[in-house]
Amino acid sequence: xxxxxxxxxxxxxxxxxxxxxxxxxxxxxxxxxxxxxxxxxxxxxxxxxxxxxxxxxxxxxxxxxxxxxxxxxxxxxxxxxxxxxxxxxxxxxxxxxxxxxxxxxxxxxxxxxxxxxxxxxxxxxxxxxxxxxxxxxxxxxxxxxxxxxxxxx
Amino acid sequence: xxxxxxxxxxxxxxxxxxxxxxxxxxxxxxxxxxxxxxxxxxxxxxxxxxxxxxxxxxxxxxxxxxxxxxxxxxxxxxxxxxxxxxxxxxxxxxxxxxxxxxxxxxxxxxxxxxxxxxxxxxx
Numbered sequence: 001x002x003x004x005x006x007x008x009x010x011x012x013x014x015x016x017x018x019x020x021x022x023x024x025x026x027x028x029x030x031x032x033x034x035x036x037x038x039x040x041x042x043x044x045x046x047x048x049x050x051x052x053x054x055x056x057x058x059x060x061x062x063x064x065x066x067x068x069x070x071x072x073x074x075x076x077x078x079x080x081x082x083x084x085x086x087x088x089x090x091x092x093x094x095x096x097x098x099x100x101x102x103x104x105x106x107x108x109x110x111x112x113x114x115x116x117x118x119x120x121x122x123x124x125x126x127x128x129x130x131x132x133x134x135x136x137x138x139x140x141x142x143x144x145x146x147x148x149x150x151x152x153x
Numbered sequence: 154x155x156x157x158x159x160x161x162x163x164x165x166x167x168x169x170x171x172x173x174x175x176x177x178x179x180x181x182x183x184x185x186x187x188x189x190x191x192x193x194x195x196x197x198x199x200x201x202x203x204x205x206x207x208x209x210x211x212x213x214x215x216x217x218x219x220x221x222x223x224x225x226x227x228x229x230x231x232x233x234x235x236x237x238x239x240x241x242x243x244x245x246x247x248x249x250x251x252x253x254x255x256x257x258x259x260x261x262x263x264x265x266x267x268x269x270x271x272x273x274x275x276x
Binding site: 051058120 | 217218246
């Protein structure tokens, strides 16, 4: 398994996007977390914001992988993680090819019971990122787009 | 067992009390091990469990779920699960997920081992 390297992420002049394709399996979540952290560090995010990005990325991937497992969908499908670097923000996209889920249902479940384990991930993503969009289409998978602005911008 | 980034070890304090130390990172990959450890301790008769987070660097929502599961089971048995010494990052995650209101969180393991009768079942 290749380790993401701190160096080289932004060496090409037009590199404003880093794309990572990982198998839909739990052991690869930490690989994506580290890659996002490396990109964020390159962009000048502070320690706390980098940690926020790692947590949110991990939770988005966990959602995708768990959902594929609970619905019995093939888990040999890949998940694509895109880091889109902007001058004032980092946008992380996590795209899976599962059947999608309804974030509103998860939220409602969490409201009903504080000891409810599901929904914690969404709560973390929405609290730690500046902007979050979910796009789900039946049969087309789910896209989670998370934006974190650079402090001071 | 696969080499993972989490280190889990437990120590029995007395027949009903144990300390479970979590080091490193726990996520979807190694949460099953955390669940197993907690269930194993409960099976041996532990009712009061302190989870030592002083060396824990990262807990994802599934790891938190495992801790919530342990808490539920222990409360059903008139026991409790307390968290000890979380680092600021983990405290932040507990705060966002409103789990600071669910778990009793103490500053150190010795502090967490005190006064079990005070909350969550009379020892």
